[in-house]
Amino acid sequence: MERSDIYILCIEDEQEVLDAVVRDLEKLEEQFPVETANSAEEAREVIEKLLDDGKKVGLILCDHILPGDNGVELLIELHKDERTFASRKVLLTGQAGLDDTVKALNEARLHHYIPKPWTREDLLEVSVSLLTDFVIDEEDNILPYMSTLDAERISESIRTRRSISDE
Amino acid sequence: MKSGYSGLTPVQLTGLFLGIFGLILPFLLPLGSLSFAGQIGLGIFLMAAVFWMFEPIPIYATSMLVIFLQIVLLSAQGPMFMDAKLPSAEPVQLQEHTWQIPTRALKDDNTVLVITEPGKTEAVRVDVVERNGQHVIVRSEELSSDRAIVTDTGHRLVNYRPNSYTDYIGTLANPIIILFLGGFMLAEASVKYNLDKNLTRYLLSPFGSSPRFIILGLMLVTAALSAFMSNTATAAMMVTVILPIIAQLEPGDRFKFGLALSIPVAANIGGIATPIGTPPNAIVIAALTEYGKSISFTDWIIVAFPLVIVMLVFAWWLLLAFFPPSVDKFNLDMKGKINLSPKAIGLYVIFGATVLLWVTENQHGIPSSMVAFLPVAALVTGRILTKNDIRNLPWDVLWLMAGGISLGIGMDKTGLAVWMISGFDWGAMGYITLILAFGLVAVAMSNFLSNTVTATLLMPLVISLHTSGVMGDSFNLLITGIVIAVACSLAMALPISTPPNAIAMSTGIIRTKDMAKVGVIIGAVGVMLVLAYAVFYWPLVTN
Numbered sequence: 001m002e003r004s005d006i007y008i009l010c011i012e013d014e015q016e017v018l019d020a021v022v023r024d025l026e027k028l029e030e031q032f033p034v035e036t037a038n039s040a041e042e043a044r045e046v047i048e049k050l051l052d053d054g055k056k057v058g059l060i061l062c063d064h065i066l067p068g069d070n071g072v073e074l075l076i077e078l079h080k081d082e083r084t085f086a087s088r089k090v091l092l093t094g095q096a097g098l099d100d101t102v103k104a105l106n107e108a109r110l111h112h113y114i115p116k117p118w119t120r121e122d123l124l125e126v127s128v129s130l131l132t133d134f135v136i137d138e139e140d141n142i143l144p145y146m147s148t149l150d151a152e153r154i155s156e157s158i159r160t161r162r163s164i165s166d167e
Numbered sequence: 168m169k170s171g172y173s174g175l176t177p178v179q180l181t182g183l184f185l186g187i188f189g190l191i192l193p194f195l196l197p198l199g200s201l202s203f204a205g206q207i208g209l210g211i212f213l214m215a216a217v218f219w220m221f222e223p224i225p226i227y228a229t230s231m232l233v234i235f236l237q238i239v240l241l242s243a244q245g246p247m248f249m250d251a252k253l254p255s256a257e258p259v260q261l262q263e264h265t266w267q268i269p270t271r272a273l274k275d276d277n278t279v280l281v282i283t284e285p286g287k288t289e290a291v292r293v294d295v296v297e298r299n300g301q302h303v304i305v306r307s308e309e310l311s312s313d314r315a316i317v318t319d320t321g322h323r324l325v326n327y328r329p330n331s332y333t334d335y336i337g338t339l340a341n342p343i344i345i346l347f348l349g350g351f352m353l354a355e356a357s358v359k360y361n362l363d364k365n366l367t368r369y370l371l372s373p374f375g376s377s378p379r380f381i382i383l384g385l386m387l388v389t390a391a392l393s394a395f396m397s398n399t400a401t402a403a404m405m406v407t408v409i410l411p412i413i414a415q416l417e418p419g420d421r422f423k424f425g426l427a428l429s430i431p432v433a434a435n436i437g438g439i440a441t442p443i444g445t446p447p448n449a450i451v452i453a454a455l456t457e458y459g460k461s462i463s464f465t466d467w468i469i470v471a472f473p474l475v476i477v478m479l480v481f482a483w484w485l486l487l488a489f490f491p492p493s494v495d496k497f498n499l500d501m502k503g504k505i506n507l508s509p510k511a512i513g514l515y516v517i518f519g520a521t522v523l524l525w526v527t528e529n530q531h532g533i534p535s536s537m538v539a540f541l542p543v544a545a546l547v548t549g550r551i552l553t554k555n556d557i558r559n560l561p562w563d564v565l566w567l568m569a570g571g572i573s574l575g576i577g578m579d580k581t582g583l584a585v586w587m588i589s590g591f592d593w594g595a596m597g598y599i600t601l602i603l604a605f606g607l608v609a610v611a612m613s614n615f616l617s618n619t620v621t622a623t624l625l626m627p628l629v630i631s632l633h634t635s636g637v638m639g640d641s642f643n644l645l646i647t648g649i650v651i652a653v654a655c656s657l658a659m660a661l662p663i664s665t666p667p668n669a670i671a672m673s674t675g676i677i678r679t680k681d682m683a684k685v686g687v688i689i690g691a692v693g694v695m696l697v698l699a700y701a702v703f704y705w706p707l708v709t710n
Contacts, residue, residue: 143673155410
């Protein structure tokens, strides 16, 4: 499996929880490198560095309670930035209140909400589905993602969008 | 197929430099009899071949670049030939059969080029009597004072009459390209209104639930659709059909290999069945038509269909032999409902009428490319396809084919194609050996290259074997062309061989070695079968 330039970013202030998320995403990491951050501030730095290197942020898994700016604020900011507008955004939290969640949904166009505690299957399923959306929308050549992501939807996209033609 | 995610790989970078080197190489080597235009043509050919092989730029981009270089470097309006005039003069008669001519009019082999008609010369042997600086006095009975001779035998217009640039850019409106445009628009509309999926559902239902017959059904339906639609779009659609079946199998079940391989195999073979089935057919038909060997839609089907059926049944048997079914029954549950909106019904009518008119071309005589404009016009008039749908058509494929046709015109026109075949004693080879060799070379090449590119590179050779007459009377241009087209579609041993192979491999279900095993056997058996058809069947149905 070749590494792609699409990254998964996990933002979580508790190191054990962060390690657990990364461990659960192990199956995807071979193709989608995982970066981590402990705060919104660190997340911004990581994103800037990735974008400067010509990489893309495909999926952002973000906790709500963080030191400094909270997760919802960060996601809204990233939604407004055209460079991370297309990134799929997930709130992974047990502590976001209704108001914050609604705000995230309305203003950050949150793609998914995963309540803690999560199961590995759930997290993987959501990540695969959102990354499939991302590559179908953003990538020219989607074939390399077929075996890791949702093959049926990727084939269907080849059929309808004709991204690959007879040669 | 590009494997990396971005940037040029070392291989592509090598290809980029090799290609540029290829463009200038003919001017660095002594190529003897090849004309100046032929040298340019050879440079363009080498560059295109290298670019198509290494893909430093996309293959359709190479095609567009070919047309660009041809209009600039080879056309009558390009800077190379814009103001060029062949220097000529009438020979000066001194006595009977004794002439004074400029020194530069005499070639090293003591011949003089007499202009027979514009752009054409004939070499005439002369006896040199005396040389005096600027002029030579020669004896010849064939010179005459009213026939001009070329006064500069090294001039770039000797034996080359440049085409108008419109001949090269006009390839995009070649009748065969328009035929494909019609096919593409029908396919686009079929996908839009899910006609392909619904047809698949209906056509598969008689095959029951036995795995053996489901595979047969999948292969027949895939082949039938890919005969009229893109092989790639058909394969992508059928992959969505087989993934749920494969999910029903045990993880270690080898039958899934056969199931997943059946789709690209059938999609590749199905493209052979009609002229619009796959782009290599277009390259071959365009070249044949240029030399008066046009083949109708009906005739193509008569030629190709029996081969397709035998190949499909063989491939079915092969896949079952390698990967026998492990269960007795499958659940093939395809959801969906036929679209009965007025636009969808309009599509069904246009689709049916067009296909009917195509396959009955021999009965009514209306050329298939003319019929192809029926769906083109009707689908947009009925707003069945919109502006966005038209933008979504595979224009890259049309350009790829146009560039291929254009390259062929240039190679023939500059004398390059004849020059390329001149170093080899083809006549000694024999017609049947020749067909076999072309078939094997085409399969081998197109396993690594695009099928269209393979046809593009081989067809000019076939054409020049015909025009030069080196093969004698036994040579059949039409059949040799068909051999090339069919053989290009029989290459399916590697993931990179065809886009359907790439899609099937990308599912992660198949292993490369299984694809190679099946693909090599199909390629080898296929070429033998093609040879048998070319010797025993095709002569009966073509003239």
